[in-house]
Amino acid sequence: MKSAIRSLRRMKAVFIARNLEYLRDRASFGWNLVFPVLIVFALAVVFSGPPKALFTVTTIGQEALPELVKFPGVQSLEADRAKALERLSRQQTDLVLEVSEQSVNYWVNGNSAAGAILETLLQYTEDRPLERGETDGQAIRYVDWVVPGILGMNMMYSALWGVGYVVVRYRQSGYLRRLKATPLTKFEFLSAQVLSRLLVTLTASSIVFIGTNLILDYKMVGSIALLC
Amino acid sequence: MTETILAVRGLRKSYDDVVAVDGLDFEIESGQCFGLLGPNGAGKSTTLALLEGMELPTSGSVTYRGGALPADYQDRVGIQFQATALQDYLTPFDNLKLFSSFYDDPISMDRLIEQFRLGEFLHRDARRLSGGQRQRLLLALALVHNPEIVFLDEPTTGLDPRSRRDLWDVVTDLKADGRTLILTTHYMEEAEVLCDQLVILSHGQTLLQGTPKALIEDAGVVDLDTLFLSLTGESLVTTQEVIE
Numbered sequence: 049m050k051s052a053i054r055s056l057r058r059m060k061a062v063f064i065a066r067n068l069e070y071l072r073d074r075a076s077f078g079w080n081l082v083f084p085v086l087i088v089f090a091l092a093v094v095f096s097g098p099p100k101a102l103f104t105v106t107t108i109g110q111e112a113l114p115e116l117v118k119f120p121g122v123q124s125l126e127a128d129r130a131k132a133l134e135r136l137s138r139q140q141t142d143l144v145l146e147v148s149e150q151s152v153n154y155w156v157n158g159n160s161a162a163g164a165i166l167e168t169l170l171q172y173t174e175d176r177p178l179e180r181g182e183t184d185g186q187a188i189r190y191v192d193w194v195v196p197g198i199l200g201m202n203m204m205y206s207a208l209w210g211v212g213y214v215v216v217r218y219r220q221s222g223y224l225r226r227l228k229a230t231p232l233t234k235f236e237f238l239s240a241q242v243l244s245r246l247l248v249t250l251t252a253s254s255i256v257f258i259g260t261n262l263i264l265d266y267k268m269v270g271s272i273a274l275l276c
Numbered sequence: 277m278t279e280t281i282l283a284v285r286g287l288r289k290s291y292d293d294v295v296a297v298d299g300l301d302f303e304i305e306s307g308q309c310f311g312l313l314g315p316n317g318a319g320k321s322t323t324l325a326l327l328e329g330m331e332l333p334t335s336g337s338v339t340y341r342g343g344a345l346p347a348d349y350q351d352r353v354g355i356q357f358q359a360t361a362l363q364d365y366l367t368p369f370d371n372l373k374l375f376s377s378f379y380d381d382p383i384s385m386d387r388l389i390e391q392f393r394l395g396e397f398l399h400r401d402a403r404r405l406s407g408g409q410r411q412r413l414l415l416a417l418a419l420v421h422n423p424e425i426v427f428l429d430e431p432t433t434g435l436d437p438r439s440r441r442d443l444w445d446v447v448t449d450l451k452a453d454g455r456t457l458i459l460t461t462h463y464m465e466e467a468e469v470l471c472d473q474l475v476i477l478s479h480g481q482t483l484l485q486g487t488p489k490a491l492i493e494d495a496g497v498v499d500l501d502t503l504f505l506s507l508t509g510e511s512l513v514t515t516q517e518v519i520e
Contacts, residue, residue: 221361226417229330229355230378 075216103166106132108146114174116166117145137185142166144181155181192266199253206252210245279341281306281425281456282327286336289322289480296322298480299336304473306424309447309457311471311488313464313500319480320460321358321429327458328355328427351379354418356411358429358460362402368413369398372420379421392416392446408439415446426450428459432466444469464500468492476504483507 101123117124135141142162144155156163282304289297312320325331376382392412432440476483
Protein backbone atom coordinates (compact mmCIF):
# COMPACT_ATOMS: atom_id res chain seq x y z
CA MET A 49 0.00 0.00 0.00
CA LYS A 50 2.78 2.42 0.99
CA SER A 51 4.62 1.56 -2.19
CA ALA A 52 1.56 2.39 -4.28
CA ILE A 53 1.15 5.74 -2.49
CA ARG A 54 4.83 6.55 -3.09
CA SER A 55 4.41 5.62 -6.72
CA LEU A 56 1.34 7.83 -7.06
CA ARG A 57 3.14 10.70 -5.32
CA ARG A 58 6.06 10.43 -7.72
CA MET A 59 3.70 10.22 -10.70
CA LYS A 60 1.86 13.29 -9.46
CA ALA A 61 5.13 15.22 -9.11
CA VAL A 62 6.24 14.32 -12.62
CA PHE A 63 2.74 15.06 -13.93
CA ILE A 64 2.78 18.55 -12.39
CA ALA A 65 6.33 19.22 -13.56
CA ARG A 66 5.50 18.18 -17.11
CA ASN A 67 2.39 20.37 -17.09
CA LEU A 68 4.43 23.31 -15.84
CA GLU A 69 7.04 22.70 -18.53
CA TYR A 70 4.31 22.58 -21.17
CA LEU A 71 2.60 25.73 -19.91
CA ARG A 72 5.87 27.62 -19.72
CA ASP A 73 7.06 26.49 -23.15
CA ARG A 74 5.09 29.13 -25.00
CA ALA A 75 5.96 27.80 -28.44
CA SER A 76 4.55 24.31 -27.75
CA PHE A 77 1.63 25.77 -25.85
CA GLY A 78 0.78 27.97 -28.80
CA TRP A 79 1.04 25.17 -31.32
CA ASN A 80 -1.05 22.81 -29.25
CA LEU A 81 -3.79 25.17 -28.15
CA VAL A 82 -3.97 28.34 -30.20
CA PHE A 83 -3.24 26.77 -33.59
CA PRO A 84 -6.03 24.11 -33.45
CA VAL A 85 -8.52 26.73 -32.29
CA LEU A 86 -7.57 28.96 -35.22
CA ILE A 87 -7.85 26.02 -37.62
CA VAL A 88 -11.31 25.08 -36.26
CA PHE A 89 -12.56 28.64 -36.67
CA ALA A 90 -11.02 28.94 -40.14
CA LEU A 91 -12.57 25.66 -41.34
CA ALA A 92 -15.91 26.57 -39.75
CA VAL A 93 -15.97 29.78 -41.77
CA VAL A 94 -14.80 28.12 -44.98
CA PHE A 95 -17.20 25.16 -44.84
CA SER A 96 -20.22 26.82 -43.26
CA GLY A 97 -23.49 26.93 -45.25
CA PRO A 98 -26.87 25.20 -45.65
CA PRO A 99 -27.15 21.39 -45.94
CA LYS A 100 -26.40 19.98 -49.38
CA ALA A 101 -29.38 19.10 -51.62
CA LEU A 102 -29.92 15.59 -53.08
CA PHE A 103 -30.04 16.83 -56.68
CA THR A 104 -28.85 19.98 -58.40
CA VAL A 105 -30.61 21.37 -61.44
CA THR A 106 -29.20 24.26 -63.44
CA THR A 107 -31.75 26.33 -65.33
CA ILE A 108 -31.19 28.59 -68.29
CA GLY A 109 -33.77 31.31 -67.57
CA GLN A 110 -36.37 31.42 -64.80
CA GLU A 111 -39.75 31.48 -66.56
CA ALA A 112 -42.28 28.56 -66.73
CA LEU A 113 -39.90 26.11 -65.13
CA PRO A 114 -41.08 22.47 -64.72
CA GLU A 115 -42.51 21.40 -61.35
CA LEU A 116 -39.41 19.26 -60.89
CA VAL A 117 -37.30 22.17 -59.70
CA LYS A 118 -39.67 22.68 -56.74
CA PHE A 119 -39.37 19.08 -55.53
CA PRO A 120 -37.97 18.60 -52.01
CA GLY A 121 -34.28 17.83 -52.15
CA VAL A 122 -33.81 19.56 -55.51
CA GLN A 123 -31.67 22.68 -55.56
CA SER A 124 -31.92 24.88 -58.60
CA LEU A 125 -29.31 27.31 -59.86
CA GLU A 126 -29.36 29.65 -62.82
CA ALA A 127 -26.59 30.03 -65.36
CA ASP A 128 -26.04 30.76 -69.02
CA ARG A 129 -26.00 27.81 -71.37
CA ALA A 130 -22.23 27.49 -71.75
CA LYS A 131 -21.63 27.59 -68.02
CA ALA A 132 -24.53 25.22 -67.31
CA LEU A 133 -23.28 22.62 -69.81
CA GLU A 134 -19.75 22.92 -68.47
CA ARG A 135 -21.04 22.21 -64.97
CA LEU A 136 -23.00 19.25 -66.31
CA SER A 137 -19.97 17.74 -68.03
CA ARG A 138 -18.09 17.91 -64.70
CA GLN A 139 -21.13 16.48 -62.89
CA GLN A 140 -21.30 19.54 -60.69
CA THR A 141 -25.00 19.67 -61.66
CA ASP A 142 -27.29 16.72 -62.43
CA LEU A 143 -29.63 18.26 -65.01
CA VAL A 144 -29.77 21.38 -67.19
CA LEU A 145 -33.18 22.82 -68.13
CA GLU A 146 -34.14 25.43 -70.73
CA VAL A 147 -37.77 26.31 -71.45
CA SER A 148 -38.62 27.48 -74.95
CA GLU A 149 -42.03 28.37 -76.44
CA GLN A 150 -42.62 24.94 -77.93
CA SER A 151 -40.80 22.58 -75.59
CA VAL A 152 -38.70 21.98 -72.51
CA ASN A 153 -35.10 21.29 -73.48
CA TYR A 154 -32.99 19.31 -71.05
CA TRP A 155 -29.48 17.92 -70.92
CA VAL A 156 -28.17 15.09 -68.83
CA ASN A 157 -24.72 13.59 -68.38
CA GLY A 158 -24.73 10.04 -69.74
CA ASN A 159 -22.41 8.95 -66.94
CA SER A 160 -24.51 10.36 -64.10
CA ALA A 161 -26.95 8.16 -62.14
CA ALA A 162 -28.49 11.22 -60.47
CA GLY A 163 -29.07 12.69 -63.94
CA ALA A 164 -30.89 9.51 -65.02
CA ILE A 165 -33.21 9.68 -61.97
CA LEU A 166 -34.02 13.35 -62.61
CA GLU A 167 -34.67 12.61 -66.28
CA THR A 168 -37.21 9.93 -65.36
CA LEU A 169 -38.89 12.26 -62.86
CA LEU A 170 -39.04 14.99 -65.50
CA GLN A 171 -40.63 12.65 -68.06
CA TYR A 172 -43.34 11.67 -65.55
CA THR A 173 -44.13 15.18 -64.31
CA GLU A 174 -43.83 17.40 -67.40
CA ASP A 175 -46.72 17.68 -69.87
CA ARG A 176 -44.91 19.82 -72.44
CA PRO A 177 -42.81 18.22 -75.18
CA LEU A 178 -39.29 17.38 -74.08
CA GLU A 179 -36.11 17.79 -76.14
CA ARG A 180 -33.18 15.74 -74.86
CA GLY A 181 -29.51 16.62 -75.03
CA GLU A 182 -26.55 14.75 -73.53
CA THR A 183 -22.99 15.36 -72.44
CA ASP A 184 -20.52 12.66 -71.47
CA GLY A 185 -18.00 14.24 -69.09
CA GLN A 186 -16.66 12.07 -66.29
CA ALA A 187 -17.43 12.97 -62.71
CA ILE A 188 -14.62 14.49 -60.71
CA ARG A 189 -13.47 11.58 -58.53
CA TYR A 190 -12.50 11.81 -54.89
CA VAL A 191 -8.84 11.52 -55.81
CA ASP A 192 -9.18 14.44 -58.20
CA TRP A 193 -10.29 16.57 -55.28
CA VAL A 194 -7.99 15.15 -52.68
CA VAL A 195 -4.64 15.38 -54.47
CA PRO A 196 -4.66 19.18 -54.87
CA GLY A 197 -5.85 19.43 -51.26
CA ILE A 198 -3.02 17.27 -50.03
CA LEU A 199 -0.52 19.23 -52.07
CA GLY A 200 -1.88 22.46 -50.60
CA MET A 201 -1.80 21.13 -47.03
CA ASN A 202 1.70 19.78 -47.59
CA MET A 203 2.90 23.19 -48.73
CA MET A 204 1.25 24.91 -45.78
CA TYR A 205 2.62 22.54 -43.14
CA SER A 206 6.01 22.46 -44.81
CA ALA A 207 6.19 26.24 -44.52
CA LEU A 208 4.96 26.23 -40.92
CA TRP A 209 7.18 23.43 -39.62
CA GLY A 210 10.09 24.01 -41.95
CA VAL A 211 10.48 27.71 -41.23
CA GLY A 212 8.41 28.84 -38.24
CA TYR A 213 9.09 25.94 -35.95
CA VAL A 214 12.75 25.69 -36.95
CA VAL A 215 13.35 29.33 -36.06
CA VAL A 216 11.69 28.75 -32.68
CA ARG A 217 13.92 25.70 -32.13
CA TYR A 218 17.05 27.62 -33.13
CA ARG A 219 16.11 30.32 -30.67
CA GLN A 220 15.54 27.88 -27.83
CA SER A 221 18.80 26.05 -28.44
CA GLY A 222 20.89 29.25 -28.54
CA TYR A 223 21.83 28.80 -32.20
CA LEU A 224 20.22 32.11 -33.17
CA ARG A 225 22.34 33.85 -30.54
CA ARG A 226 25.43 32.24 -32.05
CA LEU A 227 24.43 33.50 -35.50
CA LYS A 228 23.77 36.96 -34.06
CA ALA A 229 27.48 37.12 -33.23
CA THR A 230 28.31 36.92 -36.94
CA PRO A 231 27.78 39.49 -39.73
CA LEU A 232 24.75 37.49 -40.92
CA THR A 233 21.71 39.79 -40.93
CA LYS A 234 18.18 38.79 -39.92
CA PHE A 235 16.99 39.38 -43.48
CA GLU A 236 19.70 37.11 -44.90
CA PHE A 237 18.94 34.40 -42.38
CA LEU A 238 15.17 34.46 -42.92
CA SER A 239 15.48 34.72 -46.71
CA ALA A 240 17.74 31.67 -46.76
CA GLN A 241 15.28 29.74 -44.60
CA VAL A 242 12.34 30.66 -46.83
CA LEU A 243 14.19 29.91 -50.08
CA SER A 244 15.45 26.60 -48.73
CA ARG A 245 11.93 25.58 -47.76
CA LEU A 246 10.56 26.82 -51.07
CA LEU A 247 12.96 24.56 -52.95
CA VAL A 248 12.08 21.56 -50.78
CA THR A 249 8.34 22.20 -51.06
CA LEU A 250 8.39 22.74 -54.81
CA THR A 251 10.47 19.62 -55.36
CA ALA A 252 8.31 17.47 -53.08
CA SER A 253 5.08 18.82 -54.57
CA SER A 254 6.32 18.23 -58.11
CA ILE A 255 7.27 14.64 -57.28
CA VAL A 256 3.87 14.00 -55.65
CA PHE A 257 2.04 15.71 -58.51
CA ILE A 258 3.84 13.82 -61.27
CA GLY A 259 3.95 10.51 -59.38
CA THR A 260 0.28 10.45 -58.46
CA ASN A 261 -0.68 11.54 -61.96
CA LEU A 262 1.26 8.64 -63.46
CA ILE A 263 -0.23 6.11 -61.03
CA LEU A 264 -3.77 7.41 -60.48
CA ASP A 265 -4.27 9.32 -63.73
CA TYR A 266 -6.23 12.03 -62.01
CA LYS A 267 -7.93 14.81 -63.89
CA MET A 268 -6.49 18.28 -63.90
CA VAL A 269 -8.63 21.10 -65.22
CA GLY A 270 -6.67 24.29 -65.65
CA SER A 271 -3.25 25.46 -66.71
CA ILE A 272 -0.12 23.52 -65.70
CA ALA A 273 1.91 26.61 -66.60
CA LEU A 274 -0.04 28.65 -64.06
CA LEU A 275 0.42 25.92 -61.47
CA CYS A 276 4.17 26.04 -62.03
CA MET B 277 53.71 47.93 -26.91
CA THR B 278 50.28 47.29 -25.43
CA GLU B 279 47.33 49.63 -25.38
CA THR B 280 43.91 49.58 -23.79
CA ILE B 281 41.65 47.73 -26.19
CA LEU B 282 38.50 47.64 -24.06
CA ALA B 283 37.56 49.83 -21.12
CA VAL B 284 34.58 49.48 -18.83
CA ARG B 285 33.25 52.44 -16.83
CA GLY B 286 30.43 52.23 -14.28
CA LEU B 287 28.95 49.23 -16.08
CA ARG B 288 25.54 48.20 -14.79
CA LYS B 289 22.98 45.74 -16.12
CA SER B 290 19.68 44.86 -14.52
CA TYR B 291 16.75 42.69 -15.55
CA ASP B 292 13.63 44.09 -13.89
CA ASP B 293 14.48 43.94 -10.18
CA VAL B 294 17.53 41.70 -10.59
CA VAL B 295 20.85 43.51 -10.80
CA ALA B 296 23.26 41.21 -12.65
CA VAL B 297 26.17 43.64 -13.03
CA ASP B 298 26.54 46.47 -10.56
CA GLY B 299 29.04 49.22 -11.38
CA LEU B 300 32.12 47.58 -12.86
CA ASP B 301 35.29 49.49 -13.81
CA PHE B 302 38.29 47.89 -15.48
CA GLU B 303 40.51 48.05 -18.53
CA ILE B 304 41.77 45.29 -20.81
CA GLU B 305 45.12 45.60 -22.56
CA SER B 306 45.64 44.23 -26.07
CA GLY B 307 47.36 40.86 -26.23
CA GLN B 308 46.31 40.10 -22.67
CA CYS B 309 44.39 37.13 -21.35
CA PHE B 310 41.84 38.76 -19.09
CA GLY B 311 39.85 36.59 -16.70
CA LEU B 312 36.47 37.16 -15.09
CA LEU B 313 36.38 34.89 -12.08
CA GLY B 314 33.50 34.17 -9.78
CA PRO B 315 30.98 31.56 -8.71
CA ASN B 316 27.77 30.79 -10.58
CA GLY B 317 25.51 33.84 -10.61
CA ALA B 318 28.35 36.31 -10.00
CA GLY B 319 27.60 38.18 -13.26
CA LYS B 320 30.46 36.81 -15.37
CA SER B 321 28.39 35.82 -18.39
CA THR B 322 26.37 39.05 -18.31
CA THR B 323 29.58 41.11 -18.15
CA LEU B 324 30.93 39.11 -21.06
CA ALA B 325 27.74 39.67 -23.08
CA LEU B 326 28.09 43.42 -22.49
CA LEU B 327 31.73 43.35 -23.59
CA GLU B 328 30.79 41.30 -26.67
CA GLY B 329 28.17 43.87 -27.66
CA MET B 330 25.46 41.19 -27.47
CA GLU B 331 23.65 43.08 -24.69
CA LEU B 332 23.30 46.79 -24.00
CA PRO B 333 24.14 48.11 -20.53
CA THR B 334 21.47 49.65 -18.31
CA SER B 335 24.05 52.34 -17.51
CA GLY B 336 27.78 52.86 -17.85
CA SER B 337 29.85 52.17 -20.96
CA VAL B 338 32.11 49.78 -22.79
CA THR B 339 34.63 51.51 -25.07
CA TYR B 340 36.82 50.00 -27.79
CA ARG B 341 40.21 51.67 -28.26
CA GLY B 342 38.87 54.78 -26.54
CA GLY B 343 35.66 55.13 -28.57
CA ALA B 344 32.21 53.63 -28.86
CA LEU B 345 31.92 50.06 -30.14
CA PRO B 346 32.29 50.36 -33.95
CA ALA B 347 29.63 49.17 -36.39
CA ASP B 348 31.88 46.32 -37.52
CA TYR B 349 32.66 45.27 -33.95
CA GLN B 350 31.27 41.77 -34.59
CA ASP B 351 33.92 41.35 -37.30
CA ARG B 352 36.66 42.13 -34.79
CA VAL B 353 35.55 39.75 -32.07
CA GLY B 354 35.14 36.00 -31.89
CA ILE B 355 32.75 34.54 -29.37
CA GLN B 356 32.57 31.10 -27.87
CA PHE B 357 29.31 30.96 -25.98
CA GLN B 358 28.88 28.88 -22.85
CA ALA B 359 26.12 26.76 -24.36
CA THR B 360 25.65 26.80 -28.10
CA ALA B 361 23.70 24.34 -30.16
CA LEU B 362 24.73 23.79 -33.73
CA GLN B 363 22.51 22.96 -36.63
CA ASP B 364 21.40 19.32 -36.52
CA TYR B 365 23.02 16.85 -38.91
CA LEU B 366 25.90 19.16 -39.85
CA THR B 367 29.47 17.94 -39.44
CA PRO B 368 32.37 20.07 -38.15
CA PHE B 369 33.44 20.45 -41.79
CA ASP B 370 29.97 21.73 -42.76
CA ASN B 371 29.96 24.11 -39.79
CA LEU B 372 33.40 25.51 -40.63
CA LYS B 373 32.32 26.01 -44.23
CA LEU B 374 29.07 27.70 -43.12
CA PHE B 375 30.70 30.10 -40.67
CA SER B 376 33.61 30.84 -43.05
CA SER B 377 31.07 31.98 -45.63
CA PHE B 378 29.88 34.76 -43.29
CA TYR B 379 33.18 36.61 -43.60
CA ASP B 380 35.07 38.22 -46.47
CA ASP B 381 38.50 36.96 -45.55
CA PRO B 382 38.27 33.87 -43.35
CA ILE B 383 41.21 31.81 -42.16
CA SER B 384 41.81 28.79 -44.40
CA MET B 385 39.86 25.77 -43.25
CA ASP B 386 42.94 23.56 -43.43
CA ARG B 387 44.70 25.82 -40.93
CA LEU B 388 41.76 25.76 -38.52
CA ILE B 389 41.41 21.99 -38.84
CA GLU B 390 45.09 21.57 -38.02
CA GLN B 391 45.22 24.20 -35.25
CA PHE B 392 42.21 22.80 -33.39
CA ARG B 393 42.87 19.16 -34.30
CA LEU B 394 39.47 18.67 -35.89
CA GLY B 395 40.67 16.14 -38.46
CA GLU B 396 39.76 13.00 -36.53
CA PHE B 397 36.06 13.95 -36.31
CA LEU B 398 35.76 16.32 -39.24
CA HIS B 399 32.93 14.42 -40.94
CA ARG B 400 31.06 13.23 -37.86
CA ASP B 401 27.59 14.54 -36.97
CA ALA B 402 28.28 17.43 -34.56
CA ARG B 403 25.69 16.04 -32.13
CA ARG B 404 27.91 12.99 -31.60
CA LEU B 405 31.05 14.88 -30.59
CA SER B 406 32.50 14.58 -27.10
CA GLY B 407 32.56 17.65 -24.85
CA GLY B 408 36.20 18.42 -25.63
CA GLN B 409 35.78 17.92 -29.37
CA ARG B 410 32.72 20.13 -29.35
CA GLN B 411 34.53 22.92 -27.49
CA ARG B 412 37.45 22.75 -29.94
CA LEU B 413 34.98 23.04 -32.82
CA LEU B 414 33.18 25.99 -31.18
CA LEU B 415 36.52 27.70 -30.60
CA ALA B 416 37.48 27.15 -34.24
CA LEU B 417 34.15 28.67 -35.31
CA ALA B 418 34.80 31.68 -33.06
CA LEU B 419 38.19 32.19 -34.75
CA VAL B 420 37.18 31.54 -38.33
CA HIS B 421 37.46 35.25 -39.25
CA ASN B 422 40.76 35.82 -37.42
CA PRO B 423 39.37 38.23 -34.75
CA GLU B 424 41.62 40.40 -32.60
CA ILE B 425 39.54 39.80 -29.46
CA VAL B 426 38.29 36.34 -28.46
CA PHE B 427 35.63 35.83 -25.80
CA LEU B 428 35.51 32.47 -24.08
CA ASP B 429 32.58 31.88 -21.75
CA GLU B 430 33.48 29.05 -19.37
CA PRO B 431 35.18 27.07 -22.15
CA THR B 432 36.14 24.13 -19.97
CA THR B 433 32.98 23.69 -17.90
CA GLY B 434 31.83 20.08 -18.02
CA LEU B 435 35.04 18.79 -19.62
CA ASP B 436 37.09 15.92 -18.25
CA PRO B 437 40.59 16.83 -16.95
CA ARG B 438 42.36 15.73 -20.13
CA SER B 439 40.03 17.68 -22.43
CA ARG B 440 40.42 20.67 -20.12
CA ARG B 441 44.23 20.50 -20.42
CA ASP B 442 43.92 20.13 -24.20
CA LEU B 443 41.84 23.28 -24.35
CA TRP B 444 44.33 25.12 -22.15
CA ASP B 445 46.99 24.28 -24.74
CA VAL B 446 44.81 25.74 -27.46
CA VAL B 447 44.18 28.92 -25.45
CA THR B 448 47.91 29.22 -24.70
CA ASP B 449 48.63 29.02 -28.44
CA LEU B 450 46.08 31.78 -29.05
CA LYS B 451 47.83 33.94 -26.46
CA ALA B 452 51.13 33.30 -28.21
CA ASP B 453 49.53 34.59 -31.45
CA GLY B 454 49.09 37.95 -29.68
CA ARG B 455 45.30 37.88 -29.53
CA THR B 456 43.38 39.52 -26.71
CA LEU B 457 41.50 36.82 -24.82
CA ILE B 458 38.71 37.43 -22.37
CA LEU B 459 37.50 34.39 -20.53
CA THR B 460 35.14 33.61 -17.73
CA THR B 461 35.73 30.68 -15.47
CA HIS B 462 35.06 29.47 -11.99
CA TYR B 463 38.12 27.24 -11.94
CA MET B 464 40.85 29.01 -10.00
CA GLU B 465 43.56 26.77 -11.39
CA GLU B 466 42.52 27.65 -14.93
CA ALA B 467 42.57 31.36 -14.11
CA GLU B 468 46.03 31.06 -12.53
CA VAL B 469 47.46 29.21 -15.53
CA LEU B 470 45.90 31.18 -18.35
CA CYS B 471 45.11 34.72 -17.19
CA ASP B 472 47.43 37.75 -17.06
CA GLN B 473 44.83 39.89 -15.30
CA LEU B 474 41.83 38.92 -13.21
CA VAL B 475 38.68 40.52 -11.96
CA ILE B 476 37.01 38.53 -9.21
CA LEU B 477 33.26 39.13 -9.19
CA SER B 478 30.64 38.49 -6.58
CA HIS B 479 26.98 39.53 -6.88
CA GLY B 480 27.81 41.66 -9.94
CA GLN B 481 30.51 43.70 -8.19
CA THR B 482 34.29 43.69 -8.29
CA LEU B 483 35.83 42.05 -5.23
CA LEU B 484 39.45 42.16 -6.33
CA GLN B 485 41.44 42.99 -9.42
CA GLY B 486 45.06 42.29 -10.40
CA THR B 487 47.40 39.58 -11.62
CA PRO B 488 46.75 36.11 -10.17
CA LYS B 489 50.17 36.06 -8.53
CA ALA B 490 49.80 39.50 -6.95
CA LEU B 491 46.30 38.71 -5.65
CA ILE B 492 47.48 35.53 -3.96
CA GLU B 493 50.65 37.10 -2.54
CA ASP B 494 48.94 40.24 -1.28
CA ALA B 495 46.32 38.18 0.53
CA GLY B 496 48.89 35.75 1.89
CA VAL B 497 46.88 32.70 0.83
CA VAL B 498 47.80 29.57 -1.09
CA ASP B 499 45.40 29.92 -4.01
CA LEU B 500 42.52 31.94 -5.45
CA ASP B 501 39.83 29.67 -4.10
CA THR B 502 41.10 30.18 -0.56
CA LEU B 503 41.25 33.91 -1.23
CA PHE B 504 37.66 33.98 -2.46
CA LEU B 505 36.50 31.85 0.47
CA SER B 506 38.16 34.23 2.93
CA LEU B 507 36.48 37.22 1.28
CA THR B 508 32.96 35.93 0.90
CA GLY B 509 32.56 32.70 2.79
CA GLU B 510 31.62 31.06 -0.56
CA SER B 511 33.69 28.59 -2.52
CA LEU B 512 34.38 29.15 -6.21
CA VAL B 513 34.12 25.46 -6.88
CA THR B 514 30.94 23.64 -5.94
CA THR B 515 30.90 20.19 -4.39
CA GLN B 516 29.55 18.79 -7.63
CA GLU B 517 32.46 20.24 -9.58
CA VAL B 518 34.93 18.73 -7.11
CA ILE B 519 33.28 15.34 -7.68
CA GLU B 520 33.53 15.85 -11.46
